[in-house]
Amino acid sequence: MTRPSLLSVALAALACAAMPVATPARAQQQSESYKFLNAIREAKGNDVIAMLDRPGSSVVNARDISTGEGALHIVIKRGDETYLRYLLQKGADPNLRDAQGNTPLILAVQAGQRDMIPILAAAKANPNLGNQSGVTPLILAVQGRSIDMVRLLLAAKAxxxxxxxxxxxxxxxxxNQDTxxxxxxxxFAETPKKARPAVAGPKF
Incomplete structure (x- = not known):
């Protein structure tokens, strides 16, 4: 039995090194998410459109791996209503939470973006989703003394x-505490309390 020469072994090693390594699907998705969120941050409209128009693309709800924020969080922070409407039309989740549990509606209130509230409400954003501390958009609007935003949120069933x-x-x-x-x-005095179902105890 002949032993392979050193030259043939070296050539085989070079051939293996030159072969493309398949990228795991998860890594590909993370890379695609990063590119998409970066395009959103930099308002690269053509890139955003190209990625969202790709057949089978679900990148519209990609989340940053460190902050958990999605595209809606980014555009709301910069007050971009055009991007907000476009992303919602493309299927962006209006209730997507970041790492602190903040929804797009919470961020809209925090940023004083009152005109974004009806846009999100029309897209079925839940006004009663609180963050990790249970703080809701309506609580934030009250704390900010924004009666306009309070009215908009009440109209959205907050x-x-x-x-x-x-x-x-x-x-x-x-x-009531704010004198x-x-x-x-x-x-709120003109807004009746909602009837809440009684909590049933254990049955024996």
Missing amino acids: DPDQADMMAGLSARDYA RSTAIAKL
């Missing part, structure tokens, strides 16, 4: 009696 997890207080509670601005408390 619950003024949903409490947060930190203080156990609701938007109505925070409004410097009573307009929102008066607005």
